[in-house]
Amino acid sequence: MNEVATILKGAFAIAQKDWQTEFRSKEILLTMGFFGLLIVLISAFAFYRGDLPAYALAAGSLWVAIAYSGTLGLGRAFEREREGDCIRALLLSPMPRQAIFLGKLLGIVSFMFVVELVVVPAVVIFFNQSLEFTQLWRLGVIMGLGTFGYGVVGTALAASLLRARTRDVLLAIVIYPVIVPVIMGGVKATTAILQPEMSVSDFELWARILFTFDVVFIVVSFWIFEPLLID
Amino acid sequence: MQSTKPESRTPIGLWLCVALSIGMLGRGFWMAFYYAPTEKVMGFVQKIFYFHVPAAWIMFLATFVCAVGSIGYLITRKDKWDVIGDAAVELAVLFGAMVLITGPLWGRKAWGAYWVWDVRLTSSLVLVLTLVACKIVRGYAGPSSKQIASGLAVFAVVNSVFVYYSVDIWKGTHPPKIVAKGDLAPQMSETLWFCVAAFIVLFVTLMWSRIRLGHRRGELDSLYHHAAELGVES
């Protein structure tokens, strides 16, 4: 129990450090948020046709925006650890590696949530959706599960690429195939929520799949994280 | 400097495997095209099935071996595990490519379109893409690429299960799956199993050669060290 407490405290300290840094510069939030908005716009232009249901487009462009802006944020969050070689300082400390993983995970997921606070309303507005409360809280659940799944995979992979060359391009290449289930689940569930007759059963089905994905991948990532990082 | 170590000469066993592979593949082709009767509904194109199914099974076998090699490398950091993982990735991509080419060819006839997001083909596609990403990482990531590729391979394997079930549910209606093992005329069954055996022998042959290549590369690195030791500039 003691060990878990240490890991959680360490993770929180690391996440807090990320929030502090971000609060100073706001660089990641601004770039991610703006990029996310732009992706929504581009998707609207790229895919809009009069006869396609707007709610399907809305779901699709929402998750594409999350996927792309998330990769941007991940890259930047870990770049900060690279500058000044801070990742070494983290690895030098007696803090267990899982704490580093959890801490960075908390950081990136919270950044993505903040960005989603901007992107979701944008999607709702651009695609003329209207949200009742029953839809809203369900959407929140899906965003939570999906963002967390994306964060778990992304944090593990971005950390592994920390010392690699051409890491920005490589991050995109390695992340997208693995998060296919998250995108599928996210889009399907969002569509189920937004469509004229909300399908609660579809929402629950995909929410369960996303939840399972999150659980499985956090276990795998916890195990894999340390071997990925040490030299 | 001639290496006189016994392993540097191709072992008899490997030659035998090569011969056996060629022989069995040859017979497999013959059985598929001449021995097995032509299926009523699909016609000639159905015969792709005798290569598509074994290729898919070997792709999964190779992926499993890759996972074992990757986990072994992450735990022990011994290169011999990474050699296995690397060899298996390449073969998984190779057989995966076979699956992804033969599948749509069959699908065009069966479903009227090359790509209908069939569950198995789609999950094979995502798996192959992830494994190709592993190879790219090995090539471009620099010093830590073995670790990264191993970690990614583990993710790929776990992910393939999710992709399979997700696509299955995603499709909604149950799409026609490629005709499975039941309801086959005996000659068709025989042909299929023979082709599976032939592909297994082919897989073993290719893995063996590829692992030998991997070990050669390791030996080359040692030679570079020795050269550096002797003061030879590289």
Add this chain to the structure above:
Amino acid sequence: MNLAAADFDSAKAISVSKIYGRHRALANVSLTLSPGKTAVLLGPNGSGKTTLLMLFSTLSRPTSGQIIFGDAAEQRAGDFRGAIGLLSHSSMTYAELTALENLSFFAKLYGVTQPQSRAEELLERFDLMQSMTRPVNTFSRGMLQRLGLARALIGSPRLLLLDEPFTGLDRASTQIVMDVVNEHKAKDGLTLVISHDLNVAAELGDEFLILKRGKQALYLEHSVPAGELRETYAEVTA
């Protein structure tokens, strides 16, 4: 499990080698660090000094050979990290945070019970109190180095590893670093320093290991005057 490190009174590299792909950075090097003695690593660029230092820091593992701390039968790197402090070429601090925030953060990571006061204590020691609320990206080289050293000492380490700590420092900062090393020595700490400056090395060092192309070229187990060190070094690395 808590973050307090298992203590140790010696650190040994036993026949360690480190290979990166085709490059052998270190070949069969051995070195024992003892309490109250400062060991200095010397050698031309690329001779493996930083690699050896990194092995002692547990940041990387030897390809062959072992790094052993104390005489515990079970050696798990994680147990000893809390008692190891490393100062490398980069300060390993977060540029956008202030000196105080940086040190408090690292104090938390080392399980220090009162992180903020420990941070302030070190800032005082290293003459950084005036700048403690300024973000680190406004610091001069000397200040960064002092901050990095403060970070290395945050967990009151037993083993102090310094990678060319004097490069680019003015006299005042150089003196601070020297004082820290001597204090650490007086407290029976283990010290390993890499230095290009042979004068400083001679002043600090109680034993010297000269590396050349990853191999041990010469080991001197006593201190030597600067002139003799220069001559010996020139001979060995010719």
